[in-house]
Amino acid sequence: MKNIISLLLCCLGLSACAFPLTPTENGLITATKQFQPALFETGARGEIVSSLADNVSDDGFFSTNYTNILAFRNVQSGEVFSISTLLGKKKYDSAMLSIGTYEVVNLYLQYVYTTTETYGSTRVTTTHVVTDEHFEGDKKIRFTVRPGEVTYIGHFDLIKANNEVLPDGSVPANSFKISDKSADISEEQKAKWFSEFGKDFVVRLATVK
Protein backbone atom coordinates (compact mmCIF):
# COMPACT_ATOMS: atom_id res chain seq x y z
CA MET A 1 0.00 0.00 0.00
CA LYS A 2 2.81 2.37 0.99
CA ASN A 3 4.56 1.62 -2.28
CA ILE A 4 1.48 2.59 -4.24
CA ILE A 5 1.08 5.85 -2.27
CA SER A 6 4.78 6.64 -2.73
CA LEU A 7 4.58 5.98 -6.44
CA LEU A 8 1.43 8.06 -6.74
CA LEU A 9 2.96 10.99 -4.84
CA CYS A 10 6.14 10.80 -6.88
CA CYS A 11 4.16 10.89 -10.13
CA LEU A 12 2.08 13.80 -8.83
CA GLY A 13 5.25 15.60 -7.74
CA LEU A 14 6.84 15.29 -11.13
CA SER A 15 3.66 16.26 -12.94
CA ALA A 16 3.21 19.29 -10.64
CA CYS A 17 6.40 20.79 -12.10
CA ALA A 18 4.78 20.87 -15.52
CA PHE A 19 1.24 21.56 -14.40
CA PRO A 20 -0.02 25.00 -15.40
CA LEU A 21 -0.70 25.84 -11.74
CA THR A 22 2.98 26.49 -11.13
CA PRO A 23 3.20 30.33 -11.14
CA THR A 24 5.64 32.03 -13.48
CA GLU A 25 8.15 34.65 -12.36
CA ASN A 26 6.43 37.24 -14.53
CA GLY A 27 3.07 36.29 -13.05
CA LEU A 28 4.44 36.85 -9.55
CA ILE A 29 5.85 40.28 -10.43
CA THR A 30 2.55 41.23 -12.04
CA ALA A 31 0.64 40.12 -8.93
CA THR A 32 2.52 42.68 -6.83
CA LYS A 33 0.74 45.54 -8.62
CA GLN A 34 -2.31 44.90 -6.45
CA PHE A 35 -2.94 47.74 -4.02
CA GLN A 36 -1.58 47.10 -0.51
CA PRO A 37 -2.15 50.03 1.90
CA ALA A 38 0.81 49.26 4.18
CA LEU A 39 3.25 49.16 1.26
CA PHE A 40 1.72 52.27 -0.29
CA GLU A 41 2.37 54.21 2.93
CA THR A 42 6.08 53.33 3.04
CA GLY A 43 6.92 55.96 0.44
CA ALA A 44 8.25 53.30 -1.91
CA ARG A 45 5.07 52.92 -3.93
CA GLY A 46 2.65 54.99 -5.95
CA GLU A 47 -0.56 54.13 -7.75
CA ILE A 48 -1.40 54.82 -11.39
CA VAL A 49 -4.85 54.85 -12.95
CA SER A 50 -5.68 55.00 -16.62
CA SER A 51 -8.39 54.28 -19.14
CA LEU A 52 -7.99 52.70 -22.56
CA ALA A 53 -10.27 52.46 -25.57
CA ASP A 54 -9.99 51.47 -29.22
CA ASN A 55 -11.74 51.87 -32.55
CA VAL A 56 -11.95 48.11 -33.09
CA SER A 57 -14.12 46.69 -30.35
CA ASP A 58 -17.36 48.53 -31.01
CA ASP A 59 -18.19 48.16 -34.67
CA GLY A 60 -14.74 48.29 -36.23
CA PHE A 61 -12.81 45.65 -38.07
CA PHE A 62 -13.61 42.52 -36.13
CA SER A 63 -16.94 43.20 -34.43
CA THR A 64 -15.91 41.58 -31.18
CA ASN A 65 -14.67 42.75 -27.82
CA TYR A 66 -10.95 43.13 -27.44
CA THR A 67 -8.87 43.70 -24.36
CA ASN A 68 -6.81 46.89 -24.65
CA ILE A 69 -3.37 46.44 -23.16
CA LEU A 70 -0.71 48.94 -22.11
CA ALA A 71 2.55 47.21 -21.17
CA PHE A 72 5.29 49.20 -19.50
CA ARG A 73 8.73 48.62 -18.04
CA ASN A 74 10.41 50.05 -14.99
CA VAL A 75 13.43 51.83 -16.46
CA GLN A 76 15.62 51.05 -13.42
CA SER A 77 14.71 47.43 -12.66
CA GLY A 78 13.46 46.27 -16.05
CA GLU A 79 10.34 44.71 -14.49
CA VAL A 80 7.43 44.65 -16.93
CA PHE A 81 3.82 45.26 -15.89
CA SER A 82 0.61 45.89 -17.76
CA ILE A 83 -2.79 47.41 -17.28
CA SER A 84 -5.75 46.49 -19.42
CA THR A 85 -9.38 47.33 -20.04
CA LEU A 86 -12.20 45.55 -21.75
CA LEU A 87 -14.54 47.93 -23.50
CA GLY A 88 -18.02 47.84 -22.07
CA LYS A 89 -16.97 45.81 -19.04
CA LYS A 90 -14.02 47.55 -17.44
CA LYS A 91 -13.27 51.16 -18.28
CA TYR A 92 -10.31 51.80 -15.97
CA ASP A 93 -7.38 49.88 -14.63
CA SER A 94 -4.88 50.70 -11.92
CA ALA A 95 -1.56 49.41 -10.61
CA MET A 96 0.54 49.94 -7.52
CA LEU A 97 4.15 50.36 -8.63
CA SER A 98 7.57 51.11 -7.18
CA ILE A 99 8.40 54.78 -7.46
CA GLY A 100 10.46 55.71 -10.51
CA THR A 101 10.23 56.15 -14.25
CA TYR A 102 8.34 53.80 -16.54
CA GLU A 103 8.44 53.44 -20.30
CA VAL A 104 5.65 51.99 -22.40
CA VAL A 105 6.93 48.96 -24.32
CA ASN A 106 3.74 47.90 -26.01
CA LEU A 107 0.23 49.01 -26.87
CA TYR A 108 -2.05 46.42 -28.37
CA LEU A 109 -5.43 44.78 -28.47
CA GLN A 110 -5.96 41.16 -27.70
CA TYR A 111 -8.78 38.70 -27.43
CA VAL A 112 -8.73 35.39 -25.59
CA TYR A 113 -6.83 33.34 -28.09
CA THR A 114 -5.72 29.75 -27.78
CA THR A 115 -4.38 27.21 -30.20
CA THR A 116 -4.92 23.48 -29.86
CA GLU A 117 -2.60 20.92 -31.34
CA THR A 118 -2.93 17.15 -31.23
CA TYR A 119 0.06 14.91 -30.57
CA GLY A 120 -1.11 11.33 -30.91
CA SER A 121 -3.95 11.08 -28.43
CA THR A 122 -2.89 14.18 -26.44
CA ARG A 123 -4.37 17.61 -27.12
CA VAL A 124 -2.23 20.54 -26.08
CA THR A 125 -3.87 23.94 -25.71
CA THR A 126 -1.59 26.98 -25.70
CA THR A 127 -2.32 30.61 -24.78
CA HIS A 128 0.12 33.07 -26.31
CA VAL A 129 1.75 36.00 -24.51
CA VAL A 130 2.75 39.00 -26.59
CA THR A 131 5.85 41.06 -25.89
CA ASP A 132 6.29 42.99 -29.15
CA GLU A 133 8.25 46.20 -28.93
CA HIS A 134 6.14 49.31 -28.93
CA PHE A 135 5.04 50.05 -32.49
CA GLU A 136 6.04 53.70 -32.51
CA GLY A 137 9.74 52.78 -32.68
CA ASP A 138 11.79 55.79 -31.68
CA LYS A 139 8.92 57.48 -29.87
CA LYS A 140 8.74 56.64 -26.19
CA ILE A 141 5.85 57.10 -23.84
CA ARG A 142 7.01 57.71 -20.29
CA PHE A 143 5.42 58.39 -16.94
CA THR A 144 6.66 58.77 -13.39
CA VAL A 145 5.36 57.10 -10.26
CA ARG A 146 5.74 59.29 -7.17
CA PRO A 147 5.69 58.26 -3.51
CA GLY A 148 2.23 57.90 -2.01
CA GLU A 149 0.59 59.56 -5.00
CA VAL A 150 -2.36 58.30 -7.02
CA THR A 151 -1.63 59.47 -10.57
CA TYR A 152 -4.03 59.59 -13.48
CA ILE A 153 -1.70 59.08 -16.48
CA GLY A 154 -4.31 59.75 -19.15
CA HIS A 155 -6.76 58.12 -21.52
CA PHE A 156 -5.15 55.98 -24.22
CA ASP A 157 -6.96 55.67 -27.53
CA LEU A 158 -5.58 52.75 -29.51
CA ILE A 159 -6.25 53.41 -33.18
CA LYS A 160 -6.22 50.72 -35.85
CA ALA A 161 -6.14 51.54 -39.53
CA ASN A 162 -5.73 48.06 -41.05
CA ASN A 163 -7.00 44.57 -40.32
CA GLU A 164 -3.67 42.89 -39.56
CA VAL A 165 -3.72 40.12 -36.98
CA LEU A 166 -0.38 38.72 -35.85
CA PRO A 167 0.17 34.94 -35.95
CA ASP A 168 -0.11 34.78 -32.16
CA GLY A 169 -3.56 36.32 -32.23
CA SER A 170 -2.64 39.78 -31.00
CA VAL A 171 -3.68 42.88 -32.89
CA PRO A 172 -1.18 45.74 -32.99
CA ALA A 173 -2.59 49.26 -32.86
CA ASN A 174 -1.30 51.48 -35.68
CA SER A 175 -1.27 54.68 -33.70
CA PHE A 176 -2.41 56.08 -30.41
CA LYS A 177 -3.52 59.25 -28.71
CA ILE A 178 -3.18 60.25 -25.08
CA SER A 179 -5.70 62.73 -23.73
CA ASP A 180 -6.88 64.08 -20.42
CA LYS A 181 -10.34 62.68 -19.78
CA SER A 182 -10.17 63.15 -16.04
CA ALA A 183 -13.11 65.55 -16.25
CA ASP A 184 -15.23 62.69 -17.58
CA ILE A 185 -14.55 60.43 -14.61
CA SER A 186 -17.77 59.95 -12.68
CA GLU A 187 -18.13 61.00 -9.05
CA GLU A 188 -18.97 57.40 -8.25
CA GLN A 189 -15.68 56.21 -9.76
CA LYS A 190 -13.71 58.91 -7.91
CA ALA A 191 -15.37 57.90 -4.64
CA LYS A 192 -14.51 54.27 -5.33
CA TRP A 193 -10.83 55.11 -5.87
CA PHE A 194 -10.79 57.35 -2.81
CA SER A 195 -12.23 54.55 -0.73
CA GLU A 196 -9.68 52.08 -2.08
CA PHE A 197 -6.53 54.22 -2.13
CA GLY A 198 -7.34 56.76 0.59
CA LYS A 199 -6.40 59.71 -1.64
CA ASP A 200 -7.65 61.82 -4.49
CA PHE A 201 -5.87 61.35 -7.79
CA VAL A 202 -3.45 63.81 -9.32
CA VAL A 203 -3.40 64.35 -13.10
CA ARG A 204 0.05 63.90 -14.68
CA LEU A 205 -0.36 62.68 -18.21
CA ALA A 206 2.14 60.27 -19.72
CA THR A 207 4.48 62.10 -22.07
CA VAL A 208 5.48 61.16 -25.60
CA LYS A 209 9.01 61.96 -26.76
Added chain:
Amino acid sequence: MKNIFLIFSIVCFLCGCSAVAGNRKLGTSEQEIQRQMADVATKKEVREKFGTPNLIFHKDELEYYEYKNVTGHGRYLWLVPVIGWVVSLVQDNYTYCENNLFIGFDKTGKIEDWNVLQSTGTFD
Protein backbone atom coordinates in the same frame (compact mmCIF):
# COMPACT_ATOMS: atom_id res chain seq x y z
CA MET B 1 14.42 3.66 2.84
CA LYS B 2 10.73 3.54 1.97
CA ASN B 3 10.02 6.37 4.42
CA ILE B 4 12.74 8.55 2.92
CA PHE B 5 11.32 7.92 -0.52
CA LEU B 6 7.85 8.82 0.78
CA ILE B 7 9.08 12.10 2.34
CA PHE B 8 11.08 12.94 -0.79
CA SER B 9 7.99 12.39 -2.90
CA ILE B 10 5.86 14.66 -0.71
CA VAL B 11 8.50 17.41 -0.73
CA CYS B 12 8.85 17.05 -4.51
CA PHE B 13 5.12 17.40 -4.92
CA LEU B 14 4.73 20.42 -2.66
CA CYS B 15 7.68 22.23 -4.26
CA GLY B 16 6.49 21.46 -7.76
CA CYS B 17 3.76 24.09 -7.63
CA SER B 18 5.74 26.96 -6.11
CA ALA B 19 8.01 29.66 -7.52
CA VAL B 20 10.03 32.62 -6.25
CA ALA B 21 10.73 35.95 -7.97
CA GLY B 22 12.95 38.79 -6.82
CA ASN B 23 15.83 38.73 -4.36
CA ARG B 24 16.78 35.11 -3.61
CA LYS B 25 19.10 36.04 -0.74
CA LEU B 26 16.27 37.60 1.24
CA GLY B 27 14.44 35.18 3.54
CA THR B 28 10.92 34.16 2.64
CA SER B 29 9.45 34.57 6.15
CA GLU B 30 9.46 37.44 8.63
CA GLN B 31 11.32 35.36 11.22
CA GLU B 32 14.01 34.43 8.73
CA ILE B 33 14.49 38.07 7.69
CA GLN B 34 14.69 39.15 11.33
CA ARG B 35 17.43 36.57 11.87
CA GLN B 36 19.26 37.85 8.80
CA MET B 37 19.08 41.42 10.10
CA ALA B 38 20.45 40.49 13.53
CA ASP B 39 24.09 40.69 12.44
CA VAL B 40 24.13 43.66 10.07
CA ALA B 41 24.67 47.26 11.13
CA THR B 42 25.99 49.16 8.12
CA LYS B 43 25.18 49.78 4.47
CA LYS B 44 28.24 47.78 3.42
CA GLU B 45 27.17 44.75 5.45
CA VAL B 46 23.64 44.99 4.07
CA ARG B 47 24.97 44.98 0.50
CA GLU B 48 27.23 42.03 1.30
CA LYS B 49 24.32 40.09 2.73
CA PHE B 50 21.50 40.93 0.31
CA GLY B 51 23.21 42.32 -2.78
CA THR B 52 21.93 45.25 -4.87
CA PRO B 53 18.66 46.67 -3.52
CA ASN B 54 15.49 46.58 -5.61
CA LEU B 55 14.85 50.24 -4.83
CA ILE B 56 16.73 53.14 -3.24
CA PHE B 57 14.74 56.14 -2.03
CA HIS B 58 14.83 58.91 0.55
CA LYS B 59 12.31 59.55 3.30
CA ASP B 60 12.51 61.58 6.52
CA GLU B 61 16.18 62.44 5.85
CA LEU B 62 17.12 58.76 5.71
CA GLU B 63 18.26 56.79 2.70
CA TYR B 64 16.18 53.64 2.35
CA TYR B 65 17.02 50.36 0.64
CA GLU B 66 14.19 48.07 -0.31
CA TYR B 67 14.71 44.35 -0.89
CA LYS B 68 11.81 42.22 -2.02
CA ASN B 69 10.84 38.78 -3.12
CA VAL B 70 7.57 37.13 -4.01
CA THR B 71 6.71 33.51 -3.37
CA GLY B 72 3.82 32.02 -5.28
CA HIS B 73 1.95 28.76 -5.01
CA GLY B 74 -0.56 27.02 -7.17
CA ARG B 75 -3.72 26.02 -5.41
CA TYR B 76 -4.20 22.32 -4.83
CA LEU B 77 -7.96 22.19 -5.20
CA TRP B 78 -7.62 20.67 -8.63
CA LEU B 79 -6.51 17.51 -6.84
CA VAL B 80 -10.04 17.06 -5.51
CA PRO B 81 -12.09 15.43 -8.24
CA VAL B 82 -15.20 17.20 -9.54
CA ILE B 83 -15.73 19.74 -6.70
CA GLY B 84 -12.11 20.89 -6.81
CA TRP B 85 -12.16 21.11 -10.60
CA VAL B 86 -15.31 23.21 -10.59
CA VAL B 87 -14.03 25.54 -7.85
CA SER B 88 -10.72 25.90 -9.72
CA LEU B 89 -12.62 27.31 -12.68
CA VAL B 90 -14.15 30.22 -10.73
CA GLN B 91 -11.38 31.25 -8.32
CA ASP B 92 -7.85 32.57 -8.82
CA ASN B 93 -5.38 29.79 -9.47
CA TYR B 94 -2.45 31.12 -7.47
CA THR B 95 -1.64 32.59 -4.09
CA TYR B 96 1.37 34.81 -3.43
CA CYS B 97 3.26 36.23 -0.49
CA GLU B 98 5.41 39.32 -1.00
CA ASN B 99 8.21 40.05 1.47
CA ASN B 100 9.56 43.59 1.62
CA LEU B 101 12.50 44.63 3.74
CA PHE B 102 13.02 48.37 4.17
CA ILE B 103 16.32 49.50 5.72
CA GLY B 104 16.94 53.17 6.54
CA PHE B 105 20.51 54.49 6.79
CA ASP B 106 21.79 57.71 8.29
CA LYS B 107 24.35 59.89 6.51
CA THR B 108 27.24 57.78 7.81
CA GLY B 109 25.72 54.57 6.43
CA LYS B 110 24.60 53.12 9.77
CA ILE B 111 21.22 51.43 10.05
CA GLU B 112 18.76 53.76 11.76
CA ASP B 113 15.55 51.91 11.04
CA TRP B 114 14.36 48.72 9.41
CA ASN B 115 11.03 47.15 8.84
CA VAL B 116 9.63 43.99 7.27
CA LEU B 117 6.30 44.04 5.48
CA GLN B 118 4.46 41.00 4.23
CA SER B 119 1.47 41.11 1.94
CA THR B 120 -0.51 38.26 0.52
CA GLY B 121 -3.07 37.86 -2.19
CA THR B 122 -4.31 35.76 -5.06
CA PHE B 123 -3.94 36.11 -8.79
CA ASP B 124 -4.90 34.32 -11.97
